[in-house]
Amino acid sequence: MSQPQPSRCVLITGATGAIGGALAHAYAAPGTLLILHGRQQDKLDALAQNCRQQGAQVTLSTIDLTNDQALQAWLADVCAQQVPDIVIANAGKNTHPQAPQVLEPWADVQALLDINLKTPIAMAQHLVPVMQARGSGQLVLISSLAAWHGLPTTPSYSASKAGIKAYGEGLRGLLAPYGIGVTVVMPGYVTSPMCEAMPGPKPWEWPPERAAKVIKRGITANRARVSFPFPLNFGTWWLAVLPAGVSQWLIKRLGFNHSEDTPHD
Numbered sequence: 001m002s003q004p005q006p007s008r009c010v011l012i013t014g015a016t017g018a019i020g021g022a023l024a025h026a027y028a029a030p031g032t033l034l035i036l037h038g039r040q041q042d043k044l045d046a047l048a049q050n051c052r053q054q055g056a057q058v059t060l061s062t063i064d065l066t067n068d069q070a071l072q073a074w075l076a077d078v079c080a081q082q083v084p085d086i087v088i089a090n091a092g093k094n095t096h097p098q099a100p101q102v103l104e105p106w107a108d109v110q111a112l113l114d115i116n117l118k119t120p121i122a123m124a125q126h127l128v129p130v131m132q133a134r135g136s137g138q139l140v141l142i143s144s145l146a147a148w149h150g151l152p153t154t155p156s157y158s159a160s161k162a163g164i165k166a167y168g169e170g171l172r173g174l175l176a177p178y179g180i181g182v183t184v185v186m187p188g189y190v191t192s193p194m195c196e197a198m199p200g201p202k203p204w205e206w207p208p209e210r211a212a213k214v215i216k217r218g219i220t221a222n223r224a225r226v227s228f229p230f231p232l233n234f235g236t237w238w239l240a241v242l243p244a245g246v247s248q249w250l251i252k253r254l255g256f257n258h259s260e261d262t263p264h265d
Contacts, residue, residue, distance in 0.1 A: 006033035006057055011084040013065060013123075014091030016043040018192030019142070022212035023088060030055035035078055037061045037091065065091055066114040068122055075126040083130050086219060088140040089120035094194050096154045109156045116160035121167060131180050138181045140219055141168040145188045145232055149239035149247055161186075172224055183219050186227035187211055188236075204229040 010027045014020040016038030024036055028051035036051075038044040041062055048058040063070045078084065093115055095108040120141050131137030143165040150158035165184050172182035189205040206229060218226030227233040239247040 006082070007031040008086075009033045009035065009082045009084045010086045010088070011035040011037075011078065012088045012090055013037040013119075014142075015047060016040045017090065017092075017194070018208040019187065019190055019211055019215070020088075020090040021047055022208035023090065023215060024051055025054070025209075026212045026216045027086075028052075028054035028056040028058075033057045033059070033082060035059050035061070035084065037063070037065065065119045066111075071119070071122055072126055075123065079127070079130045083134055084127070084137070086138045086140065087123065087127055088142070088219075089123050090140075090142050091119065092116045092142060092160075094154060094157045096157070104156050112156055113160055116157070117163045117167075120164055124171065128175065128180065132175075132178045135179045137179070138183065138219060138222065139168075139171065139175075140183045140185060140215075141165075143168070143184050143186045145186050145227065145236045147186060148236040149251070151251065169224070181222040183223055184225050185215055185218070186225060186233070187215075188229050188232040204232045 008031060010032060012020050012023055012027075012034065015024050015036035020036075020038070021043075024034055024047055028034060032055075034048075034051055034056045036044060036048060036058060037060075038047070039062060044060050044062065048060055051058050061074055063074050065071055093112055095104045095112050097104055124139060127137070127139070131139075141164050144157070144161035146154060146158040147161040147165040150162070165186065168182050168184035172184075175182060187206075189202040190211045191205055191207050211228070214228050215226055239250065242250075
């Protein structure tokens with residue numbers, strides 16, 4: 001006996017990461033189809049099992065998101081079945097200088113820009129036309145509080161997150177007349193292996209479940225921006241508006257100007 005058509009379809013990339021997995025659990029419920037993408041098949045299978053136990057229907061994918069042909073074919077297949085109501089482009093990575101005053105390896109920078117910046121934009125290119133035709137949809141782009149001001153500990157990561165922030169802000173105004181919402185999420189430090197690999201202090205670190213709860217609430221309200229936690233958001237926002245010399249001085253005083261010799265995520 002076939003299952004009834006779900007009333008809501010939610011697509012999440014990077015579902016095997018900390019925030020992505022927590023969001024999958026947050027959205028798992030009867031009447032929901034979860035389309036989960038991740039790189040680790042075993043973790044993806046375990047996540048799917050848990051979400052099905054919560055009553056959701058689940059489909060999985062492990063395609064290479066940075067391969068545009070594979071991405072286009074996957075999204076076309078998804079939309080042929082059911083156009084997603086919510087798309088959370090959460091997949092991402094980080095890199096940082098391996099020693100003080102040393103740039104990140106160029107191959108790492110290219111891989112980071114491919115997944116953090118180019119992939120979400122490519123997803124929008126493929127999904128927006130079908131959402132426009134339907135007259136509804138919600139795109140969720142994951143930026144970072146590092147988008148407010150580039151950090152010397154993670155310059156390329158900061159650049160990628162600033163880029164996707166600007167793209168999402170522009171896209172929101174462009175797509176609003178078609179009934180499509182765009183939410184830019186700017187998390188601070190969220191407990192995860194990627195977070196732990198990042199150099200520098202990690203003030204006001206949140207568990208992923210708390211982050212997912214706040215993100216989901218912001219998506220439901222179609223908020224333009226979801227940024228947290230408040231103290232860190234307030235502080236990093238000031239870095240963006242203060243004179244550059246003052247911001248650079250503050251960054252140095254707070255310990256974000258030196259990179260430790262640790263492997264990147």
